[in-house]
Amino acid sequence: MAKKLTSYTCTACGASYVRWQGKCDECGGWNTLSEEKAAVSGAPKGLSGKKGSRVSFVSLDTPLDEAPRLMTGIAEFDRALGGGLVPGSAILIGGDPGIGKSTILLQAMGKMAIKGEDCVYISGEEATAQIQMRANRLGLKGAPLKLGCETSLRDILTTLDEGKPPRVVVIDSIQTLFADHVESAPGTVSQVRVCAHELISFAKRKGTVVLLVGHVTKDGQIAGPRVLEHMVDTVLYFEGDRGHQFRILRAVKNRFGGTDEIGVFEMTGAGLNEVTNPSALFLADHNAREPGSAVFAGIEGSRPVLVEIQALVARSSAANPRRAVVGWDGGRLAMVLAVLDARAGLGLAGCDVYLNVAGGLKITEPAADLAVAAALISSLSQTPVPDETVVFGEISLSGDVRNVSQTEARLKESAKLGFSGALTPKVKKNPVKTIKQQTIARVGDLVAQFFPHGLP
Numbered sequence: 327m328a329k330k331l332t333s334y335t336c337t338a339c340g341a342s343y344v345r346w347q348g349k350c351d352e353c354g355g356w357n358t359l360s361e362e363k364a365a366v367s368g369a370p371k372g373l374s375g376k377k378g379s380r381v382s383f384v385s386l387d388t389p390l391d392e393a394p395r396l397m398t399g400i401a402e403f404d405r406a407l408g409g410g411l412v413p414g415s416a417i418l419i420g421g422d423p424g425i426g427k428s429t430i431l432l433q434a435m436g437k438m439a440i441k442g443e444d445c446v447y448i449s450g451e452e453a454t455a456q457i458q459m460r461a462n463r464l465g466l467k468g469a470p471l472k473l474g475c476e477t478s479l480r481d482i483l484t485t486l487d488e489g490k491p492p493r494v495v496v497i498d499s500i501q502t503l504f505a506d507h508v509e510s511a512p513g514t515v516s517q518v519r520v521c522a523h524e525l526i527s528f529a530k531r532k533g534t535v536v537l538l539v540g541h542v543t544k545d546g547q548i549a550g551p552r553v554l555e556h557m558v559d560t561v562l563y564f565e566g567d568r569g570h571q572f573r574i575l576r577a578v579k580n581r582f583g584g585t586d587e588i589g590v591f592e593m594t595g596a597g598l599n600e601v602t603n604p605s606a607l608f609l610a611d612h613n614a615r616e617p618g619s620a621v622f623a624g625i626e627g628s629r630p631v632l633v634e635i636q637a638l639v640a641r642s643s644a645a646n647p648r649r650a651v652v653g654w655d656g657g658r659l660a661m662v663l664a665v666l667d668a669r670a671g672l673g674l675a676g677c678d679v680y681l682n683v684a685g686g687l688k689i690t691e692p693a694a695d696l697a698v699a700a701a702l703i704s705s706l707s708q709t710p711v712p713d714e715t716v717v718f719g720e721i722s723l724s725g726d727v728r729n730v731s732q733t734e735a736r737l738k739e740s741a742k743l744g745f746s747g748a749l750t751p752k753v754k755k756n757p758v759k760t761i762k763q764q765t766i767a768r769v770g771d772l773v774a775q776f777f778p779h780g781l782p
């Protein structure tokens with residue numbers, strides 16, 4: 327007979343223990359164990375004895391009957407998904423509370439329902455009246471969307487299993503679901519794992535797209551076991567800070583398309599609007615005359631995006647000068663500062679340094695190094711970056727500026743937005759005629775731009 331036991335499961339990695347302890351031995355997380363009731367039926371049995379059935383193999387050239395992808399009708403959402411929803415796939419959407427997860431899903435489902443797709447939206451967090459009110463505000467009044475408020479996994483699966491399976495099901499959120507055969511509270515590791523598993527196998531069985539909303543923990547990861555991210559086909563994160571109206575939907579895992587593809591949205595009174603030209607939006611308040619600001623020609627996924635990088639460098643009398651970064655990696659900033667000190671003799675070690683990527687975008691490309699260096703030196707020298715000029719290039723520890731991918735796409739986007747100059751690593755042939763390209767081979771060349779008469 328199954329024996330009821332209490333076990334302690336790590337909310338970060340899913341490891342389980344018999345006794346509570348402060349630190350998880352598996353992942354090293356502190357205070358991550360939570361108490362769960364688990365049904366344990368003695369030692370696990372071996373496979374010996376009964377024979378299984380044969381697995382059939384196919385070769386790669388077997389023709390496949392691929393169902394066409396389902397477009398949500400929100401182009402930026404489809405782009406982040408790598409070109410629409412794949413039937414039978416499971417997608418997890420994470421993000422801070424209030425960032426707009428429910429809004430975007432309601433908008434997408436509403437639009438698809440209007441186009442005649444069978445869509446189901448199940449909320450475990452809000453009442454139907456609340457969702458209806460929001461739908462009205464989003465201009466989706468009268469959309470034939472099937473709305474439900476339910477948290478019982480059994481009831482949800484029973485309903486979905488009846489008749490023709492729907493095309494798309496949204497579960498908002500996976501942490502509110504409750505499977506009655508698991509004896510722990512909703513939101514715990516075992517509940518989330520079981521509910522997600524059941525819904526994913528429903529998706530695979532019936533060819534329905536299942537979209538799961540996942541809450542995030544205070545350090546920004548999807549709450550519940552990390553295995554949740556392994557179980558689904560696609561993981562999307564909704565980012566942006568609530569002080570800005572921009573929202574960025576980023577794919578961090580995608581079995582059916584590229585990752586790091588982003589969709590850009592703007593939160594308005596009537597829901598999320600797509601932003602088809604993000605560069606123009608990110609540069610809207612850019613003032614080229616200000617020292618300490620440089621425009622970086624970056625690549626997000628498959629598309630070029632121009633963003634402004636702002637820096638403030640000020641002499642400090644503190645023993646440990648302050649370093650603060652928003653939207654970029656702090657370690658990478660330390661590296662650029664060290665290279666500028668060691669290879670160009672700038673003496674930034676005694677300065678407070680603040681760096682900010684305008685618009686709430688998070689940049690991960692190393693190609694931003696040169697733009698960051700330009701913003702820093704510009705602030706230090708109180709000289710603006712040359713007019714209408716974009717900057718990109720990777721800085722190596724030796725002080726060389728390295729080539730980056732997709733130079734042509736970066737320069738073309740810059741030309742499209744009215745830029746006429748570029749500070750770049752050495753390129754073979756300037757692919758864009760309207761841009762005057764200037765080669766920065768070493769960080770010293772960049773410093774010479776801002777201090778033409780040598781360092782003071």
Ligand code: TYD
Binds near residue numbers: 423464
């Ligand atoms: P919501 O989608 O409920 O966030 P999540 O599901 O990620 O927690 O978004 C809620 C926020 O969005 C809320 O703070 C108000 C704002 N909002 C608007 O500004 N305009 C709108 O039309 C809607 C629906 C929401």
Ligand code: MG
Binds near residue numbers: 427428429451498
């Ligand atoms: Mg919500």
